[in-house]
Amino acid sequence: MHLNKLSLFNYKNFSEAGFDFDIKINCFVGKNGIGKTNVLDAIYHLAYGKSYFNPLAVQNIKHGEEFFVIDAELEKNDRTEQIVCSLKKGQKKVLKRNGKAYDKFSDHIGFIPLVIISPADRDLIVEGSETRRKFMDSVISQLDSTYLHQLIQYQKVIVQRNALLKYFALNHTFDNDTLSIYNEQLNEFGKSIFEKRKEFLEEFIPIFNVHHQAITGSEESVQLVYESHLFEKDLLTLLQENINKDRALHYTSSGIHKDDLSFEIDSHPIKKFGSQGQQKSFLIALKLAQFEFLKKQSGVKPILLFDDIFDKLDETRVAKIVEMVNSETFGQLFISDTHPERTEAIVKSTHQTYKIFNL
Numbered sequence: 495m496h497l498n499k500l501s502l503f504n505y506k507n508f509s510e511a512g513f514d515f516d517i518k519i520n521c522f523v524g525k526n527g528i529g530k531t532n533v534l535d536a537i538y539h540l541a542y543g544k545s546y547f548n549p550l551a552v553q554n555i556k557h558g559e560e561f562f563v564i565d566a567e568l569e570k571n572d573r574t575e576q577i578v579c580s581l582k583k584g585q586k587k588v589l590k591r592n593g594k595a596y597d598k599f600s601d602h603i604g605f606i607p608l609v610i611i612s613p614a615d616r617d618l619i620v621e622g623s624e625t626r627r628k629f630m631d632s633v634i635s636q637l638d639s640t641y642l643h644q645l646i647q648y649q650k651v652i653v654q655r656n657a658l659l660k661y662f663a664l665n666h667t668f669d670n671d672t673l674s675i676y677n678e679q680l681n682e683f684g685k686s687i688f689e690k691r692k693e694f695l696e697e698f699i700p701i702f703n704v705h706h707q708a709i710t711g712s713e714e715s716v717q718l719v720y721e722s723h724l725f726e727k728d729l730l731t732l733l734q735e736n737i738n739k740d741r742a743l744h745y746t747s748s749g750i751h752k753d754d755l756s757f758e759i760d761s762h763p764i765k766k767f768g769s770q771g772q773q774k775s776f777l778i779a780l781k782l783a784q785f786e787f788l789k790k791q792s793g794v795k796p797i798l799l800f801d802d803i804f805d806k807l808d809e810t811r812v813a814k815i816v817e818m819v820n821s822e823t824f825g826q827l828f829i830s831d832t833h834p835e836r837t838e839a840i841v842k843s844t845h846q847t848y849k850i851f852n853l
């Protein structure tokens with residue numbers, strides 16, 4: 495699977511731009527703020543229907559313009575596919591495959607397996623549990639559309655249950671029947687999501703460990719630990735036990751929407767006890783494990799976006815990446831870098847075909 499062409503209209507700082515890609519390596523080089531990351535983000539948009547960097551969709555439209563269009567030609571399973579993602583101010587985003595708009599974006603998720611490695615991944619360490627849940631969910635959803643559907647349903651019921659809790663508090667009433675229905679629904683979806691997260695991590699963690707070992711070459715002991723209320727009790731019991739607390743908070747305090755994936759070094763949080771270098775290695779191992787996992791499960795080499803990665807890696811780690819490129823581990827690569835000479839030297843050493851785009 496690879497991208498042949500990409501056209502951008504009014505996407506972030508680009509009025510109009512077009513790219514014909516190499517089947518293997520594509521590098522975007524240029525000075526800070528020129529738009530290298532924006533091109534990678536446009537490619538990310540094609541896979542996930544949203545930006546990796548800016549969650550407010552409308553802010554991805556070029557300042558002063560009314561719409562953006564990202565138009566790409568993709569080669570997958572010997573077929574040429576056209577994917578177009580567009581947004582007009584005041585309207586819903588549209589995602590089309592071969593001219594036909596998706597009713598639900600979730601139907602598209604997984605069609606273009608893609609992994610991004612970016613300095614912004616640091617959010618996974620420094621931000622709250624939501625970012626790590628989203629990471630888990632996005633990996634599982636790329637391969638399991640039922641999981642994504644269950645997650646969407648679960649979130650809807652949480653919103654309804656929270657609204658009901660608020661209504662009880664404001665009106666001093668209590669509708670046990672409706673609450674029971676919501677509890678049953680959350681229990682059903684929650685149980686399945688919990689099981690799938692557990693199953694996923696059983697397979698993912700060993701892959702992560704192998705990559706971490708390979709990158710650092712050390713005996714450093716790091717752990718990914720899944721934390722969930724559901725390890726203690728089933729969700730129905732938890733919801734029933736915590737009803738007084740939930741009524742006071744107007745909020746559902748237990749469930750898989752509170753799960754976390756703890757990042758640890760020597761059994762302590764890496765956020766507090768990992769050096770910057772250790773944190774970077776951890777994140778790269780995590781993303782390479784995501785790549786490996788998606789590849790194994792989907793049978794397709796995912797597109798890999800390396801945002802500014804060479805800036806963050808020492809020579810040994812760059813050599814490791816080059817080795818992976820040469821061993822045909824990766825499929826199509828998109829790289830952004832501020833140093834054209836450094837980029838060219840690195841990609842030349844891979845003995846693969848490449849294109850460099852000077853922005």
Ligand SMILES: Nc1ncnc2c1ncn2[C@@H]1O[C@H](COP(=O)(O)OP(=O)(O)OP(=O)(O)O)[C@@H](O)[C@H]1O
Binds near residue numbers: 529830
């Ligand atoms: N909606 C928008 N309209 C116009 N310009 C935008 C919009 N969103 C972002 N930009 C501009 O895009 C530029 C940033 O682009 P990008 O992050 O791709 O840079 P980069 O080349 O990767 O830079 P660096 O080397 O610093 O990482 C900034 O100048 C920013 O103002």
